[in-house]
Amino acid sequence: MISVLRMSFSVLVTVLVIITNVEAQEMKKAPIDTIFAQGEKNPYGEYFTGQTYLTMLSNKGDEWNSSIGNVTFEPNAKTNWHKHSGGQILLVLAGEGRYQERGKEVRILHPGDVVRIPLDVEHWHGAAPDSWFTHISIETNLPNNQTTWLEPVEM
Numbered sequence: 467m468i469s470v471l472r473m474s475f476s477v478l479v480t481v482l483v484i485i486t487n488v489e490a491q492e493m494k495k496a497p498i499d500t501i502f503a504q505g506e507k508n509p510y511g512e513y514f515t516g517q518t519y520l521t522m523l524s525n526k527g528d529e530w531n532s533s534i535g536n537v538t539f540e541p542n543a544k545t546n547w548h549k550h551s552g553g554q555i556l557l558v559l560a561g562e563g564r565y566q567e568r569g570k571e572v573r574i575l576h577p578g579d580v581v582r583i584p585l586d587v588e589h590w591h592g593a594a595p596d597s598w599f600t601h602i603s604i605e606t607n608l609p610n611n612q613t614t615w616l617e618p619v620e621m
């Protein structure tokens with residue numbers, strides 16, 4: 467009888483641990499209209515600070531040879547410094563964001579802004595400290611557009 471109780475208890479603990487982990491992995495819903503689906507946690511998260519979410523709208527290698535993603539940033543989340551050998555265009559959809567090229571002033575981003583990032587220019591993009599932020603990211607000059615990830619932004 468005691469061993470049955472012990473087993474039941476360990477099953478209960480296991481179930482609770484699983485439930486807790488599932489809840490921890492759940493997506494935090496952005497309190498802004500991200501227009502497109504917010505998507506899953508960004509699989510490139512190791513190159514970002516803070517939590518971001520990614521929905522691919524068009525994948526590299528498909529008929530259109532274009533890569534378009536929708537990225538949502540929690541407040542203060544941002545990319546590391548990085549550069550794209552084929553450049554990148556950002557279309558701002560929601561919230562308030564930030565963009566900076568190495569050695570230049572930080573630019574404040576609002577919905578409707580377009581950011582044209584030249585080839586091989588080091589930069590970062592992300593959310594304002596107190597705002598969620600969503601932009602579409604277009605990889606240009608495919609198929610030879612390589613992204614080089616650098617150090618985290620210090621600010």
Ligand code: MN
Pocket residue numbers: 548550554583589590591
């Ligand atoms: Mn970029």
